[in-house]
Amino acid sequence: MPQQRTVCPQCRQPIVANIEELFDITSDPSAKQRLLSGAANVAQCQTCGFQGQIPTPIIYHDNDKDLLLTFFPPELAIPVNEQERIMGPKIKKITDNLPPEKRRGYLLNPQTFFTFENMVERILGEDGITPEMIQAQKDRIGIIEKLLTAKDDDARIAVIKEDESLFDEQFFGLFGQLAQAAAAQGQSDTADQMKAIEQLLLNQTAYGQEIRSSIEEMETASQSLQELGESLTREKLLDLIIDAPNENRERALAGMVRQGLDYEFFQLLTEKIEAESDAEKQKQLEEKRDRILAYVDEVDKHLEARLQQALGFLNALLEQDDITIATQANLQNFDQSVVQALEMMLHKATEEDDEVMLRKLQEIVAVLQQASGPLPEYEFIEKLISAESDSALEKVIAENEDKINDELLKTLGGIVAQQQGQNAKPSSQDEEMFAKMNRIYSAIMKVSMKKNME
Known part of the structure; x- marks a missing residue:
């Protein structure tokens, strides 16, 4: 906006x-x-x-x-x-x-x-959301208020035990939205308190434990992909997915390697199914294929929603009387999705020979070029590397949770993969840096997974 x-x-x-x-x-x-x-x-x-x-x-x-x-x-x-x-x-x-x-x-x-x-x-x-559903949402807000005003964790656990069934996907989604809103509005005390309560909820509720399990599967999937590094092929990816012990691992892999789950991949999977002589195993593989297709559809819909949001943001800028000033005031909102949407709009305006739209878009581009410097992801990564302990790292991540996005994960993943792909024996200093980058990547992946589950 x-x-x-x-x-x-x-x-x-x-x-x-x-x-x-x-x-x-x-x-x-x-x-x-x-x-x-x-x-x-x-x-x-x-x-x-x-x-x-x-x-x-x-x-x-x-x-x-x-x-x-x-x-x-x-x-x-x-x-x-x-x-x-x-x-x-x-x-x-x-x-x-x-x-x-x-x-x-x-x-x-x-x-x-x-x-x-x-x-x-x-x-x-x-x-189709009824007044009863709206009331249920108000009840969830009431529970969150109780958790925030409880004097200690024992009192909060008592609130949870009153009716643990209330702490479901909708509750965690609302809790996450309110926590992000508190952080965005500068309410640091409330945001910190909600992060502490969130950890309690992850440990003390059944749905929270499901989230924690999903996060662990995400970390394991990430480690499997890192170990393969540049040697990752569709055949090896197929083996990873076939060997995945549960649906959480399958979903994690699908989210990380969406680009590899293309026509050729599913052709390989289909050939694997057709070659299987055991009827029960063949059925299991067919069910796995159906699940992977569904996960891919989820990822694509999420990416499309982000693109539509980015297009809406750019259209709002283009409607301003002074596009340059409006762009300068909103530079912090230019993430990878917005840049991708901007490129699409430029391409379309060029193809349609829309000179008015091109001039407006070029005003935005000019501001971005003038403000260009180190990528925001690298600035944040430098902060993460500067953290002197695990607790300091957690604090930096908590204070910058809004900066954790797909682009950051790609950048970190690329750095880690590049380190692992080096043939020369690393020095002790390099080994220490490699270990730290792996800890950072794992911690960021964990937070990202939690955000995606909300």
Whole structure:
């Protein structure tokens, strides 16, 4: 979300915040998650210490479900005629972006809500999420509040034992989102407390132990791939997957070597199945193939979702009056997915000879070139290497969890593989560095797996 200047709702001093009024999920599917997760319109005031959401008019659009919803926070006291003035240009923009055959009557009759909660219920209702489900989410939040206010771990364990079945995938997902939000908003004490509680949950709940088991399988899979190094072939990858003792290992391998799971790989697997004379073993291999195909589909959908989110971010930048300033204010959001999306947009604009779009995109490119320096991954890796103990390493990782992404894993994996591929006998100093890089890679992989499970 491009940053804008606004005023603190508490002290009225100027601040910079991510202000977003239009959530058009038809053109930007990631906008829905930003709205519902509370990640939009969040700010922190350096003057008075305010942390929270900035009251902002909201317009929500979903063409697939004929939804055009509006919400104006009561505290803004915006008169009806002013509301219409604010909505008009945005609704026109929504309409202009739609092909004629998708411009239906709902666009002429937006639904207005007097509370944000009612708007959210309307959005979720269209997804089949009932008021009972919403209440269950509120109950999960209540449990998290109990865990945060409990005086010690014994009291927290007592909360867990009240009904351990509540600590499921949905609970851990919500807990992870709230922990990330606390870290993003600078609430370091709360974020640290939630990390400690998370470790307790991983040890004391059945689902937490499942996550821990998955993390261990991820580490084992990573070690297997590192040992093969540059000698990894589709045939050896096939052997690894066939020998995988459980589904967690299969899933871990599929996530790490997606590019190798191509047509040729599945052709080899099919040949292996057809050559198997034992009917029971053949059936097991067929089931394994079905699972791997499903894992590949999961990975592809995740990558596609990241790409769509990146495209939405770039489109939001391109809509700003001053693209250069907007890009400079959002350099921290340019990860590998955004760069990939930018390259795609440049290629498309060039093919279509869209000079207007090319000029706008080149403004973004110019800012990136001007700001180019050491890759963010390498800056973070230097911090990790500088950690003098395992506890210091854990602290650096905890403070920079938002920097742990696929690009960092690829970079670390490449460094480790390069070290292992060296033929010359390493010095004792090099051996120490190799061991440290392996510990770093393992620790980062562990955190990444936990994030993916949330």
